[in-house]
Amino acid sequence: MTVVADKPTEAPLARRTRILRKGNEAIAEAAVRAGCDAYFGYPITPQAELLEWMARRMPEEGRVFLQAESELAAINMALGAAACGKRVLVSSSSPGMSLMAEAMSYMAGSEVPLVVVNVMRGGPGLGSIGPSQGDYFQATKGHGHGDYRLPVFAPSSIGEAMDLVATSFEVAEKYRTPVILLADGILGQAMEPVEEVYRMPPRQDFDWALGGADGRPPRVVKSLHLKPEALEAHNRHLRAKEAAIRDAETRWAGERLEDADLVIVAYGTAARVARTAIALARESGMRVGLFRPISLWPYPDVALRALAAQARGFLVVEMSAGQMLEDVRLALEGARPIAFHGRTGGMVPTPGETVAALHRLDRRTGGSGR
Amino acid sequence: MTVDELTVEEEPRILYQPPELLADRSTSYCPGCGHGVVHRLVAEVLGELGLGPRTIAVAPVGCAVFAYDYLELDFVEAPHGRAPAVATGIRRVMPDAFVLTYQGDGDLAAIGTGEIVHAAARGERITAVFVNNGIYGMTGGQMAPTTLVGQKTTSCPTGRDPAFTGAPIPMTEMLAVLPGVAYAARGSVADASSIGKTKQYLRKACQVQLAGAGFAIVEVLSTCPVGWGLTPVESVERLRDVVAPVYPPGVIVDRTSATRGG
Amino acid sequence: MERSVIFAGFGGQGLLFAGQVLAQAAMEEGREVLWIPSYGPEMRGGTAYCTVIVSEEPVGSPVVERPDVAVVLNPPAHAKFASMVVPNGVLVTNATLVDERVTREDLSEIALPLSELAAAAGDARLVSVVALGVVAARTGIVLASSVHRALVDIVGRKRPAILEMDVTAFDAGIRAAGGRPIAEIVREETQAVAAAEREATPAGHEL
Numbered sequence: 001m002t003v004v005a006d007k008p009t010e011a012p013l014a015r016r017t018r019i020l021r022k023g024n025e026a027i028a029e030a031a032v033r034a035g036c037d038a039y040f041g042y043p044i045t046p047q048a049e050l051l052e053w054m055a056r057r058m059p060e061e062g063r064v065f066l067q068a069e070s071e072l073a074a075i076n077m078a079l080g081a082a083a084c085g086k087r088v089l090v091s092s093s094s095p096g097m098s099l100m101a102e103a104m105s106y107m108a109g110s111e112v113p114l115v116v117v118n119v120m121r122g123g124p125g126l127g128s129i130g131p132s133q134g135d136y137f138q139a140t141k142g143h144g145h146g147d148y149r150l151p152v153f154a155p156s157s158i159g160e161a162m163d164l165v166a167t168s169f170e171v172a173e174k175y176r177t178p179v180i181l182l183a184d185g186i187l188g189q190a191m192e193p194v195e196e197v198y199r200m201p202p203r204q205d206f207d208w209a210l211g212g213a214d215g216r217p218p219r220v221v222k223s224l225h226l227k228p229e230a231l232e233a234h235n236r237h238l239r240a241k242e243a244a245i246r247d248a249e250t251r252w253a254g255e256r257l258e259d260a261d262l263v264i265v266a267y268g269t270a271a272r273v274a275r276t277a278i279a280l281a282r283e284s285g286m287r288v289g290l291f292r293p294i295s296l297w298p299y300p301d302v303a304l305r306a307l308a309a310q311a312r313g314f315l316v317v318e319m320s321a322g323q324m325l326e327d328v329r330l331a332l333e334g335a336r337p338i339a340f341h342g343r344t345g346g347m348v349p350t351p352g353e354t355v356a357a358l359h360r361l362d363r364r365t366g367g368s369g370r
Numbered sequence: 371m372t373v374d375e376l377t378v379e380e381e382p383r384i385l386y387q388p389p390e391l392l393a394d395r396s397t398s399y400c401p402g403c404g405h406g407v408v409h410r411l412v413a414e415v416l417g418e419l420g421l422g423p424r425t426i427a428v429a430p431v432g433c434a435v436f437a438y439d440y441l442e443l444d445f446v447e448a449p450h451g452r453a454p455a456v457a458t459g460i461r462r463v464m465p466d467a468f469v470l471t472y473q474g475d476g477d478l479a480a481i482g483t484g485e486i487v488h489a490a491a492r493g494e495r496i497t498a499v500f501v502n503n504g505i506y507g508m509t510g511g512q513m514a515p516t517t518l519v520g521q522k523t524t525s526c527p528t529g530r531d532p533a534f535t536g537a538p539i540p541m542t543e544m545l546a547v548l549p550g551v552a553y554a555a556r557g558s559v560a561d562a563s564s565i566g567k568t569k570q571y572l573r574k575a576c577q578v579q580l581a582g583a584g585f586a587i588v589e590v591l592s593t594c595p596v597g598w599g600l601t602p603v604e605s606v607e608r609l610r611d612v613v614a615p616v617y618p619p620g621v622i623v624d625r626t627s628a629t630r631g632g
Numbered sequence: 633m634e635r636s637v638i639f640a641g642f643g644g645q646g647l648l649f650a651g652q653v654l655a656q657a658a659m660e661e662g663r664e665v666l667w668i669p670s671y672g673p674e675m676r677g678g679t680a681y682c683t684v685i686v687s688e689e690p691v692g693s694p695v696v697e698r699p700d701v702a703v704v705l706n707p708p709a710h711a712k713f714a715s716m717v718v719p720n721g722v723l724v725t726n727a728t729l730v731d732e733r734v735t736r737e738d739l740s741e742i743a744l745p746l747s748e749l750a751a752a753a754g755d756a757r758l759v760s761v762v763a764l765g766v767v768a769a770r771t772g773i774v775l776a777s778s779v780h781r782a783l784v785d786i787v788g789r790k791r792p793a794i795l796e797m798d799v800t801a802f803d804a805g806i807r808a809a810g811g812r813p814i815a816e817i818v819r820e821e822t823q824a825v826a827a828a829e830r831e832a833t834p835a836g837h838e839l
């Protein structure tokens with residue numbers, strides 16, 4: 001299913017029952033309500049509140065919370081728990097994600113479902129604790145070693161993050177794969193009104209989950225296939241699964257695209273900046289719309305490519321030096337000019353900068369040069 | 371002897387029976403390798419305690435990754451060194467399972483040092499089998515943290531120099547100081563008597579988990595004839611005469627009884 | 633219309649809390665809001681700030697280039713944010729700690745001894761709540777009664793003694809800025825909201 005929403009996903013809210021909640025805590029609570037059986041984590045800014053929320057809530061629900069000695073251990077604890085068919089959440093921020101890369105590859109290979117939240121911060125290295133989208137490559141292009149892809153979902157509001165937590169568990173279990181929920185420091189740290197609407201995906205009876213070979217043959221959850229023929233067959237199976245995910249789980253949202261001849265492509269917090277910039281640009285008569293990928297892998301390339309028929313040019317806005325930009329280039333195949341505006345290191349693009357970039361793109365693509 | 375006496379049917383006396391939990395196939399281990407013996411001991415102990423149907427085992431990276439081909443148990447394969455963390459995750463979500471890890475010395479004492487220390491410190495109810503042959507077997511016989519001083523390997527071709535690479539790590543003694551460790555012992559596959567004792571240690575380490583007493587580890591000194599450049603018989607002799615004096619077998623700590631320090 | 637308020641000062645001056653109360657008040661008015669803290673090590677004693685964006689529409693950019701209102705509680709905050717406030721915006725300055733005043737003429741600077749007022753209300757750490765009173769009285773971003781209700785919701789039910797101090801501090805801020813006592817405002821605004829709701833309810837649908 002390709003989700004197309006020609007409107008902001010957050011409908012204007014009247015007087016509904018809403019609460020003000022911090023992104024990290026909203027994600028954590030959504031996981032609790034989605035039936036998360038176990039959480040493993042390690043403190044790191046700017047996701048520490050997620051771990052703290054789970055430290056309080058999971059024991060309240062009689063479920064498992066454990067602070068690991070490292071992100072390395074946390075993700076491997078998750079591997080063990082998830083191999084038993086449990087619904088498991090892990091969260092971290094960029095440097096911690098790098099430590100988890102090894103197990104992510106193992107879990108992709110051994111087909112273990114799991115949801116991993118990355119509340120991205122500035123890099124490379126220890127970087128900064130400011131918000132960033134610098135882990136796009138890491139999340140979408142493989143993460144660990146070997147031939148695999150993982151679904152990556154990127155919310156752009158706290159309410160959407162809550163919903164995508166449940167979606168992530170669903171997708172993880174349906175396809176037996178780790179899923180990455182990619183947020184950033186602002187989404188983690190900010191508070192926004194949210195409706196307390198939660199979803200708990202139905203439980204499945206997994207025919208692969210470990211629990212002791214009692215009255216059945218032993219089960220093995222593994223990624224080792226020493227014979228090249230066997231590994232190639234396994235990899236073909238993974239490819240087929242990825243194709244199914246691509247068909248069914250590609251998600252994006254469009255805003256103000258009906259009459260747009262310029263399109264901003266942005267996700268997550270950068271998409272919010274773009275939304276404000278679009279409002280400003282439209283005040284000056286420009287016809288700009290927003291294409292907002294929600295699944296970063298699979299990338300909504302077909303839908304984006306279709307927009308080349310109506311748009312003169314595309315502006316990619318990111319909190320990175322230009323990572324999703326490459327997927328936009330691949331999707332558009334040179335059909336239209338592509339401009340880029342990005343900030344890094346914990347800096348966030350401003351609406352003003354973005355409007356200026358729009359004006360440059362407008363001039364470059366034969367607009368009136370306002 | 372009458373005809374009648376000859377036709378009396380007696381129950382056959384069982385002299386030998388392979389443990390049910392040991393798969394009926396030959397292993398990929400080299401001749402003289404100790405893993406086969408340790409696998410068998412694990413299969414015997416788990417079988418005798420009736421634990422097979424509730425065991426979830428964690429396989430390492432190294433020669434013993436294939437443990438899941440030889441032991442008829444549910445298995446998950448851990449990344450290199452991470453078995454204690456993987457086992458912790460299993461332990462926490464499967465309170466009624468019997469959780470077993472099986473690691474070599476490169477896995478446990480080098481790349482996985484952090485994970486084993488913290489699993490032990492938390493007193494995870496895990497039974498850890500630690501096979502120490504003092505070398506990286508699978509990758510071609512390189513130096514391990516447990517390689518003896520002076521021992522030649524492919525990555526210390528002139529012999530391990532402690533001034534350059536440090537002294538061998540007595541992992542089990544190190545772990546034994548942690549209060550979370552309920553039981554720690556070291557056995558060996560050098561001879562029948564050592565193997566018998568090792569089986570007792572393994573049995574105790576399983577009972578410790580069943581009693582909920584904490585973390586239990588049994589180090590098993592083992593051989594790697596190919597990595598050591600010796601025949602199987604020479605390997606066993608070296609294990610007994612050279613290795614065991616450096617890593618003395620015996621119970622290292624037993625916090626389940628009044629006696630401490632073994 | 634989107635309006636933004638920045639609270640800036642030392643960690644420990646209750647900035648994040650005041651911002652949260654403002655955000656809660658706006659939400660309870662049925663509006664959209666985004667609260668963004670500065671986070672990390674600078675929160676422990678250094679300069680901290682938080683931004684609250686209030687809007688009728690879903691809030692877009694979390695980055696505010698030019699806030700409509702800045703509450704500056706220490707000299708570094710005054711130096712950093714006074715020049716950023718939009719033309720015809722409002723600057724609320726804690727005159728207890730800040731000697732500087734803006735030279736901009738397109739700005740309404742309200743300099744009041746906020747820390748002293750907070751101390752008089754019971755605790756100097758209530759300085760941000762006093763400032764919130766000034767914001768409510770002079771900017772119209774949210775109704776004072778909404779802030780009062782937000783204080784009750786966030787603090788009140790669990791810690792009534794602390795709520796009393798918060799309301800006292802809030803009231804001190806409103807009155808220092810020329811407003812009327814909070815009790816009166818709450819009474820009037822509550823009646824006005826109730827009247828508006830009666831008017832908005834179609835005849836025959838009243839329960």
